[in-house]
Amino acid sequence: MLAELVFSMTAMTTTDQTVQVAKGSKLDVNNFAGDVNVKVWDRDSVRVEVTHSDREAIDIKQDEQILRIRGRSLRGGPPRSLDYTITVPGWMAINVNGTYADVTLEGVGGDVAIETTRGDIKVRGGSGFISLKSVQGDISLEKAKGRVEVRAVNEGMHLVDINGDLSAETTNGSIILDRIDSGNVDLYTVNGNISYDGPIKDRGVYRLTTHNGMIAMPVAERVNATLTLRTYNGSIRSSFQLTPPSGDDAQKRNKRMTVTLGNGSAHVELESFGGAISLRRPGEPRPETEQRRRPRERVKVDMPDIDQIVEDALAGAFEYAPHPVPVPVPLPMPMPMPVPRPR
Amino acid sequence: MHEEWTDKLSDYLDDELSPRERQAVESHLRGCAECAAVLDDLTRVVERAQRLDRRPPRADLWDGIAARIETRGAAPRRVSFTLPQLAAAAVVLIAASAGIAWQFADRAASRSADIARSTEAQSRASSGYEAPAEREPSAERSNIDIAHVSFADAQYDAAVSDFEKALQNGRRRLDKTTIAIVEHNLQIIDQAIEQARQALETDPANDYLSGHLVDARRRKLDLLRRAAALTIESD
Amino acid sequence: MALSADTPIQTGIETDVALAARGDASAFERLYRTHVARIHSLTRRMLSSDEADEVTQDIFVRTWQKLSQFRGDSAFTTWLHRLAVNVVIERRRTFAIQRERMAPDPAVLDSLPVAPPRADLTVDFEHAIGQLPPGAREVFLLHDVEGYKHREIAVMLGVATGTSKRQLHRARMLMRKHLNG
Numbered sequence: 001m002l003a004e005l006v007f008s009m010t011a012m013t014t015t016d017q018t019v020q021v022a023k024g025s026k027l028d029v030n031n032f033a034g035d036v037n038v039k040v041w042d043r044d045s046v047r048v049e050v051t052h053s054d055r056e057a058i059d060i061k062q063d064e065q066i067l068r069i070r071g072r073s074l075r076g077g078p079p080r081s082l083d084y085t086i087t088v089p090g091w092m093a094i095n096v097n098g099t100y101a102d103v104t105l106e107g108v109g110g111d112v113a114i115e116t117t118r119g120d121i122k123v124r125g126g127s128g129f130i131s132l133k134s135v136q137g138d139i140s141l142e143k144a145k146g147r148v149e150v151r152a153v154n155e156g157m158h159l160v161d162i163n164g165d166l167s168a169e170t171t172n173g174s175i176i177l178d179r180i181d182s183g184n185v186d187l188y189t190v191n192g193n194i195s196y197d198g199p200i201k202d203r204g205v206y207r208l209t210t211h212n213g214m215i216a217m218p219v220a221e222r223v224n225a226t227l228t229l230r231t232y233n234g235s236i237r238s239s240f241q242l243t244p245p246s247g248d249d250a251q252k253r254n255k256r257m258t259v260t261l262g263n264g265s266a267h268v269e270l271e272s273f274g275g276a277i278s279l280r281r282p283g284e285p286r287p288e289t290e291q292r293r294r295p296r297e298r299v300k301v302d303m304p305d306i307d308q309i310v311e312d313a314l315a316g317a318f319e320y321a322p323h324p325v326p327v328p329v330p331l332p333m334p335m336p337m338p339v340p341r342p343r
Numbered sequence: 344m345h346e347e348w349t350d351k352l353s354d355y356l357d358d359e360l361s362p363r364e365r366q367a368v369e370s371h372l373r374g375c376a377e378c379a380a381v382l383d384d385l386t387r388v389v390e391r392a393q394r395l396d397r398r399p400p401r402a403d404l405w406d407g408i409a410a411r412i413e414t415r416g417a418a419p420r421r422v423s424f425t426l427p428q429l430a431a432a433a434v435v436l437i438a439a440s441a442g443i444a445w446q447f448a449d450r451a452a453s454r455s456a457d458i459a460r461s462t463e464a465q466s467r468a469s470s471g472y473e474a475p476a477e478r479e480p481s482a483e484r485s486n487i488d489i490a491h492v493s494f495a496d497a498q499y500d501a502a503v504s505d506f507e508k509a510l511q512n513g514r515r516r517l518d519k520t521t522i523a524i525v526e527h528n529l530q531i532i533d534q535a536i537e538q539a540r541q542a543l544e545t546d547p548a549n550d551y552l553s554g555h556l557v558d559a560r561r562r563k564l565d566l567l568r569r570a571a572a573l574t575i576e577s578d
Numbered sequence: 579m580a581l582s583a584d585t586p587i588q589t590g591i592e593t594d595v596a597l598a599a600r601g602d603a604s605a606f607e608r609l610y611r612t613h614v615a616r617i618h619s620l621t622r623r624m625l626s627s628d629e630a631d632e633v634t635q636d637i638f639v640r641t642w643q644k645l646s647q648f649r650g651d652s653a654f655t656t657w658l659h660r661l662a663v664n665v666v667i668e669r670r671r672t673f674a675i676q677r678e679r680m681a682p683d684p685a686v687l688d689s690l691p692v693a694p695p696r697a698d699l700t701v702d703f704e705h706a707i708g709q710l711p712p713g714a715r716e717v718f719l720l721h722d723v724e725g726y727k728h729r730e731i732a733v734m735l736g737v738a739t740g741t742s743k744r745q746l747h748r749a750r751m752l753m754r755k756h757l758n759g
């Protein structure tokens with residue numbers, strides 16, 4: 001059965017429409033520009049609120065599986081900026097696409113897929129497959145379960161309270177994680193730090209890679225893991241004694257090291273071409289990021305800078321390193337300044 | 344057994360009942376331990392089914408496949424990307440499947456050393472990137488080689504240039520700031536590639552560096568593809 | 579034992595699909611290695627262990643041939659899996675016809691003695707799936723193991739949604755007995 005409902009609004013007004021949805025339905029929103037705010041209520045229906053001019057119409061179409069919401073310009077071309085507030089049942093899967101859209105999901109409980117070109121993505125909740133993609137814009141995710149995939153380009157990301165497989169990539173930005181519970185982690189950035197916080201599980205696989213930045217990870221005392229630590233211009237530091245296989249010369253030990261802890265079942269691979277790799281015990285403060293090398297991050301002034309937040313939160317941890325901390329070798333070629341964030 | 348009720352339990356479990364039927368089943372379940380026990384069993388069956396593990400075949404089937412897909416002596420298919428294919432990259436992929444786990448699933452899998460060696464030879468002949476001159480005598484090297492091949496050969500360069508062309512063609516469909524962001528990030532990656540390449544020249548036996556170079560090149564391809572896809576979406 | 583040395587450098591599936599579509603066999607090998615466990619498990623359960631290897635190879639060869647048709651409307655994994663299901667169902671239909679011709683009493687096949695219980699519970703559960711009547715087994719695998727919806731299964735198998743639901747319930751009721759043994 002295919003029921004199609006089209007609501008077209010042509011007056012300067014607020015569209016406020018509530019549509020019943022069957023269990024298992026999915027929300028699909030396409031907003032060229034503007035905010036998409038999604039929150040949750042305890043009803044099996046979706047409420048769509050949009051303020052718009054008489055030049056735009058809001059189409060809400062439903063077939064048995066998908067509730068589609070689109071703005072449409074009555075004069076052709078993409079509609080002007082539209083701000084949506086959408087209230088959905090907690091079980092609903094959410095799919096949002098936009099170009100200049102800021103997307104905020106609060107308390108959702110199903111699959112989440114968001115893609116925007118220039119806009120922030122902020123999600124609390126999500127369960128199942130969670131995919132967040134933006135080219136330029138802050139991405140933050142909290143309290144999510146399942147398989148998480150985050151892709152940014154010119155920005156960092158902050159992920160907190162994630163339970164499940166996790167893959168995150170960006171080019172120019174840091175990847176900061178808090179309270180992660182995962183046995184399958186893959187993090188990659190070209191120019192940025194990676195800071196991880198979570199236990200290393202038996203037989204887990206953790207791969208953290210950056211070209212130019214620091215990598216920080218806690219390692220518990222009793223853990224079954226094979227640590228492979230590699231850097232080229234950076235160094236390896238640890239707040240506890242690492243015992244690499246004997247025979248390695250000191251120079252090499254400072255750049256490349258494989259250490260087996262316990263039965264070695266988890267694989268932890270930390271690689272930074274140009275930055276330090278820093279290990280600590282859980283509970284110890286995170287290491288200070290290398291501020292000297294990263295003044296460029298300050299250029300972004302009109303947004304909460306997660307690197308700044310992390311730098312503030314992590315400041316002053318060098319004293320925990322029992323070994324003298326080598327001065328990082330400057331990169332042969334400094335990274336270019338970032339493009340100022342447009343707004 | 345109350346078959347008129349138990350027959351509804353699977354649909355109940357899968358949330359396939361109308362609200363009215365659902366309520367009726369729920370109220371029966373409250374008063375009937377027998378049906379509640381059946382529901383419990385069915386739930387466990389479903390859970391067990393979902394937990395069934397996926398095992399690879401005992402024998403490696405790849406050689407048989409490779410033999411059937413490779414037309415020996417013939418040049419590899421040379422197909423240029425169409426714009427929709429490039430756009431495919433931007434589709435948000437939520438696979439109802441291995442998802443992210445795939446990335447690690449076969450890390451331990453053994454690889455066909457023959458294929459690695461033959462393609463590697465080809466690629467060394469056709470690419471500007473020399474494989475490390477002195478090799479650590481280790482069987483573990485072969486995996487690095489495969490990745491090295493795929494991202495340091497003519498096919499990679501062709502793919503990059505296809506994407507660059509597509510991006511150039513679609514440029515006017517993107518706003519200036521987005522173009523600037525993309526180009527800036529491509530520059531960052533190119534610098535990383537260049538740094539890794541230079542490091543590899545001075546330390547050719549360093550397998551970390553060759554892997555790192557591959558990662559950076561992969562990232563470049565991913566970004567180019569995503570950017571090319573944006574030009575389609577903006578239509 | 580160094581980790582990164584024996585670790586293939588990962589590449590994006592999307593990248594590998596693009597490379598494989600232009601004839602890069604090593605990219606296709608990575609796709610094969612990524613997906614073979616799932617595809618082989620599907621064929622093994624839907625058909626039999628004897629056929630699984632051969633059919634898995636067929637599936638990947640067909641995938642290679644059809645890769646240029648993959649347009650990216652869905653995830654590659656979803657597309658591949660759907661292709662695999664189609665190959666398997668086709669095979670089952672063909673095989674069912676052959677079996678009817680060859681075996682005068684098809685019921686014999688369904689009443690073969692059940693193997694003695696094994697210590698390994700999962701193996702036993704798997705074994706029990708293999709003992710389900712064909713229709714119930716197909717739907718059970720597609721719905722509960724592979725996660726397809728009744729609507730999708732109905733299309734794949736060419737049956738009504740109600741049939742799919744009834745077969746699933748039948749299968750689950752039969753599988754109850756194998757929960758503990």
Ligand SMILES: [Zn+2]
Nearest residue numbers: 345348375378
């Ligand atoms: Zn009852």
